[in-house]
Amino acid sequence: MDISLNKTQRDIAKEARRFLKKECPMEFVKEMCEDERGFTEDIWKKMADMDWMAMRIPESYGGIGMDLMDLNMVLEEMGRTVFPGPFFSTILLAAEAIVASGSDAQKDRYLPGIADGNLRGTLAMNEPDGGADTDYIQMAARAEGDDFVLTGTKVSVPDAHVADVLVCAARTESGNDPNKGITLFLVDPREPGVSVSPLPTMDSTRKLCVVEFKGVRLGKESILGERHRGWGTLKQVLQRAQIGLSAECVGGAERVMEIATDYAKIRIQFNQPIGTFQAVKHRCAQMYLEAESARSLLYWGAWAQDYGDEKKAAVAASAVKSYCSETFTHNASGAIQVLGGTGFTLESEVHFYLKRAKGNEMALGDPAFHREQVMGLLQTNGIDK
Amino acid sequence: MDFRLTSEQEDFRKGFVAWLEKNIPDDFDPSRRRSYETEEDLKRAYIDFQKRLSDGAYAGMHYPKEYGGQGKTIVEEAIVLQTLAATCFELRWPGVITHGMAVPVIYTCGTEAQKKMFLTKIHDGTQLWSQGFSEPDAGSDVANTSTLAVRKNDHYIVNGQKVWTSFAHVSDYCLLLVRTDTGSSKHKGLSYLLVDMSLPGIDVRPMTQITGEADFNEVFFDNVKVPVDMLLGAEGQGWQIAVTTLMFERVLGDVVMGAAYEKKIEKMIAMAQLVKRSGRPALEDPIFRQQIAGAYIEVQVLKYHGLRSFSRQLKGGVPGPEGSVGKLLWSEPNQRLTEAALGVQGIFSQIMGGAPWSIQDGFWQFDFLRSKGNTIEAGTSEIQRNIIAERVLGLPKDVSRASIK
Ligand SMILES: Cc1cc2nc3c(=O)[nH]c(=O)nc-3n(C[C@H](O)[C@H](O)[C@H](O)COP(=O)(O)OP(=O)(O)OC[C@H]3O[C@@H](n4cnc5c(N)ncnc54)[C@H](O)[C@@H]3O)c2cc1C
Ligand SMILES: Cc1cc2nc3c(=O)[nH]c(=O)nc-3n(C[C@H](O)[C@H](O)[C@H](O)COP(=O)(O)OP(=O)(O)OC[C@H]3O[C@@H](n4cnc5c(N)ncnc54)[C@H](O)[C@@H]3O)c2cc1C
Numbered sequence: 181m182d183i184s185l186n187k188t189q190r191d192i193a194k195e196a197r198r199f200l201k202k203e204c205p206m207e208f209v210k211e212m213c214e215d216e217r218g219f220t221e222d223i224w225k226k227m228a229d230m231d232w233m234a235m236r237i238p239e240s241y242g243g244i245g246m247d248l249m250d251l252n253m254v255l256e257e258m259g260r261t262v263f264p265g266p267f268f269s270t271i272l273l274a275a276e277a278i279v280a281s282g283s284d285a286q287k288d289r290y291l292p293g294i295a296d297g298n299l300r301g302t303l304a305m306n307e308p309d310g311g312a313d314t315d316y317i318q319m320a321a322r323a324e325g326d327d328f329v330l331t332g333t334k335v336s337v338p339d340a341h342v343a344d345v346l347v348c349a350a351r352t353e354s355g356n357d358p359n360k361g362i363t364l365f366l367v368d369p370r371e372p373g374v375s376v377s378p379l380p381t382m383d384s385t386r387k388l389c390v391v392e393f394k395g396v397r398l399g400k401e402s403i404l405g406e407r408h409r410g411w412g413t414l415k416q417v418l419q420r421a422q423i424g425l426s427a428e429c430v431g432g433a434e435r436v437m438e439i440a441t442d443y444a445k446i447r448i449q450f451n452q453p454i455g456t457f458q459a460v461k462h463r464c465a466q467m468y469l470e471a472e473s474a475r476s477l478l479y480w481g482a483w484a485q486d487y488g489d490e491k492k493a494a495v496a497a498s499a500v501k502s503y504c505s506e507t508f509t510h511n512a513s514g515a516i517q518v519l520g521g522t523g524f525t526l527e528s529e530v531h532f533y534l535k536r537a538k539g540n541e542m543a544l545g546d547p548a549f550h551r552e553q554v555m556g557l558l559q560t561n562g563i564d565k
Numbered sequence: 566m567d568f569r570l571t572s573e574q575e576d577f578r579k580g581f582v583a584w585l586e587k588n589i590p591d592d593f594d595p596s597r598r599r600s601y602e603t604e605e606d607l608k609r610a611y612i613d614f615q616k617r618l619s620d621g622a623y624a625g626m627h628y629p630k631e632y633g634g635q636g637k638t639i640v641e642e643a644i645v646l647q648t649l650a651a652t653c654f655e656l657r658w659p660g661v662i663t664h665g666m667a668v669p670v671i672y673t674c675g676t677e678a679q680k681k682m683f684l685t686k687i688h689d690g691t692q693l694w695s696q697g698f699s700e701p702d703a704g705s706d707v708a709n710t711s712t713l714a715v716r717k718n719d720h721y722i723v724n725g726q727k728v729w730t731s732f733a734h735v736s737d738y739c740l741l742l743v744r745t746d747t748g749s750s751k752h753k754g755l756s757y758l759l760v761d762m763s764l765p766g767i768d769v770r771p772m773t774q775i776t777g778e779a780d781f782n783e784v785f786f787d788n789v790k791v792p793v794d795m796l797l798g799a800e801g802q803g804w805q806i807a808v809t810t811l812m813f814e815r816v817l818g819d820v821v822m823g824a825a826y827e828k829k830i831e832k833m834i835a836m837a838q839l840v841k842r843s844g845r846p847a848l849e850d851p852i853f854r855q856q857i858a859g860a861y862i863e864v865q866v867l868k869y870h871g872l873r874s875f876s877r878q879l880k881g882g883v884p885g886p887e888g889s890v891g892k893l894l895w896s897e898p899n900q901r902l903t904e905a906a907l908g909v910q911g912i913f914s915q916i917m918g919g920a921p922w923s924i925q926d927g928f929w930q931f932d933f934l935r936s937k938g939n940t941i942e943a944g945t946s947e948i949q950r951n952i953i954a955e956r957v958l959g960l961p962k963d964v965s966r967a968s969i970k
Contacts, residue, residue: 181567181568181569181570181571181574181640181872181875181876181879182566182567182876182879182880183566183567183568183869183872183873183875183876183877184566184873184876184877184880185566186566249566441958441959441960444960445959445960445961452961453960453961455954455960455961456960456961456962456963458947458950458951458963460960461950461951461954461955461958461960461963462947462950462951462954464954464958464960465949465950465951465953465954465957465958466950468890468953468954468957468958469890469893469894469953472870472887472890473866473867473870473890473894474866476866476869476870476872476873477862477865477866477869477870479566479869479873480568480865480869483566483567483568484568487567487568488568496865499861499862499865502862503862503863503866548855551854551855551858551859551862552851552854552855552858554858554861554862555854555855555857555858555861558830558834558857558858558861559834559848562831563827563830563831563861565651565824565827
């Protein structure tokens with residue numbers, strides 16, 4: 181048993197912190213909120229030079245084939261800076277899906293481009309009637325000869341407006357069982373019939389879009405993985421993304437704790453630093469407790485994805501996602517309270533964290549959804565000790 | 566990073582599980598809230614079982630053989646304790662302070678003679694210990710200890726009162742925090758004495774807890790003569806010993822608690838299958854499902870946080886004030902967990918064990934009440950948060966610590 185980061189992981193984290201401190205100060209985050217695309221070619225290129233896009237892509241497709249735990253080091257740091265742009269959607273949603281079940285041709289077509297920073301992608305999954313559940317896929321992909329015709333609406337699709345490829349989940353057979361009849365498609369958003377509209381979002385560092393499919397005709401070669409059996413891949417991709425998003429949450433939760441604590445040391449009221457008052461100091465202690473314990477849980481979840489069996493990986497992903505995302509929200513709210521009136525302004529940076537936290541909490545299955553998943557898994561599998 | 570045991574450790578675990586199946590006493594019944602009705606019965610059961618553990622080479626895994634241990638590592642100890650916690654927590658209960666505090670403190674700070682005198686007897690079950698820190702005027706403020714030990718020739722004459730002393734009524738020795746320097750105040754001048762509880766002048770009066778049990782006591786000391794060679798460490802260094810040694814042990818405690826709580830989650834799920842709501846198993850109720858899953862997740866947090874700290878310790882790390890996180894992670898979630906369990910019981914939640922309609926032999930009625938002590942014992946939640954805020958985060962000191970440099 182050894183629950184500690186190895187040297188490579190510590191180095192990745194250190195490099196990422198150094199890089200993001202320089203390249204992604206809060207002014208940059210603010211600018212990107214206003215920016216329609218939400219990122220710059222310049223930073224994207226620099227990230228590609230650091231090999232961040234290549235980390236999870238196999239060597240045979242121009243990547244380095246690292247563990248999810250390794251990528252988590254970067255994601256935690258991104259969480260600390262509320263890093264804007266389509267990195268998460270490209271790497272954890274699109275690339276993971278293509279790596280998991282793409283044909284050689286599909287991998288050839290997309291992965292090297294993603295790895296070197298030339299292509300971006302995302303996952304079109306959520307539907308208006310699914311709420312925060314992840315397993316509600318009803319949009320139809322009707323078979324017509326060898327082709328499929330997609331019609332319907334996907335919502336909350338991150339960064340679709342700057343994507344070169346959408347991984348889209350649709351139903352090729354009707355029904356409610358996610359295990360049967362869901363098929364994944366690779367869709368070019370410039371395809372006729374596809375329309376992408378970004379929506380104004382609370383967390384404007386992460387753009388969310390509505391994607392409408394109006395009779396979009398796709399050939400067989402667009403099917404990603406097996407027909408009717410897309411859920412297996414999607415489930416795995418989602419679990420990894422849940423862990424990745426949780427890494428962001430842990431980084432963010434830790435950072436807001438630091439902001440609050442630093443402020444509590446210097447803000448004087450009643451002739452003393454407000455950090456002297458237990459009402460404030462206990463709040464800070466609670467933030468530390470949650471951030472640190474969330475990190476411990478996160479390590480388990482990430483390890484379970486990389487090395488655990490399927491059952492462990494599933495229950496851990498849901499446990500981690502619900503706990504870490506709620507922790508981030510608690511801490512961001514707590515920091516605003518500690519900062520008082522200052523925390524309530526757009527001038528302070530904490531609002532970015534609160535907005536991101538709330539977005540992360542609802543994305544990829546909300547906490548209630550994941551607790552229900554956990555309960556179901558405990559009933560079928562028992563407690564894995 | 567690797568969350569697994571090595572194959573040797575896994576073999577050891579399996580071996581112990583198999584051993585335990587054969588060696589668990591016949592009168593131990595996990596379906597009952599308690600298998601042993603009286604304190605004396607429980608003490609006897611503890612002693613017998615600890616002897617078996619010792620004979621089976623499973624006592625004090627990480628202590629040297631010359632002190633009744635097994636000369637293995639703390640990993641084997643953790644495996645043994647986790648397994649015991651998940652199987653027969655009750656049997657080890659009278660020994661939690663003995664093994665969790667007395668052993669590590671004596672082993673790290675005791676003289677050779679003290680180690681020889683106590684450790685083997687503790688490991689083979691002959692001796693039980695209690696911990697006498699708290700006093701009426703020194704609870705959270707331990708440094709306010711006023712029980713006096715005045716040196717007279719080759720004895721200390723001890724006078725004063727301790728309170729909330731768990732297991733004092735069944736223990737043979739007490740790890741007693743006393744003031745040896747009468748002129749001193751606060752943290753200076755505190756020392757540890759290893760006190761034989763059969764000495765004349767010691768009066769132990771059990772106090773009944775909200776559970777109806779009497780696990781803790783008031784202990785009065787009236788001119789008790791303790792030989793000077795029962796001083797632990799140097800005079801005046803009691804405080805430091807207390808703080809540092811206990812930090813090491815705390816981490817092991819977190820790991821063990823995680824295993825014990827996992828068992829409770831299983832119990833809660835079984836209960837929710839049994840108890841009905843509107844004619845359907847409570848386990849089908851979405852609100853209870855959320856609460857049970859939430860409790861399970863908090864237990865995983867405790868478990869993996871404990872393992873992470875444990876792993877840091879294995880690599881030679883010295884546990885620091887961040888150990889307070891572990892204390893908060895086993896105490897507060899246990900209150901939420903037991904509250905959720907009573908919620909599942911609904912109208913049956915008032916029915917005590919043994920009565921008709923009682924659920925799981927009143928386990929949760931007891932556990933709910935007992936959990937209220939968790940945020941008080943071993944340092945209150947408020948004190949833990951002060952420690953985190955001041956010593957980990959560097960926030961300004963509270964009045965209670967303003968005097969500590
Ligand atoms: C939406 C909004 C509208 C407002 N409108 C008005 C207005 O119209 N007019 C006006 O005059 N003001 C207004 N205010 C200001 C408001 O009254 C102050 O923000 C508030 O009194 C707190 O002061 P502060 O922001 O300086 O925070 P601080 O006093 O610096 O407090 C920071 C943190 O420390 C805590 N703290 C401070 N002292 C103690 C203590 N002794 N014990 C424990 N904790 C302590 C606080 O609770 C807070 O969590 C408004 C604020 C907001 C957010
Ligand atoms: C089940 C149980 C078993 C125990 N076993 C033992 C034992 O075996 N040996 C032993 O020595 N002791 C034992 N204790 C005693 C325990 O260590 C004390 O109860 C504990 O340290 C608190 O002291 P107190 O009860 O005097 O409460 P107080 O110190 O009077 O505290 C009362 C309240 O005030 C709060 N408070 C106090 N100081 C501060 C501060 N500076 N900042 C914020 N809040 C503060 C506390 O958090 C608490 O909520 C046991 C207690 C329990 C409940």
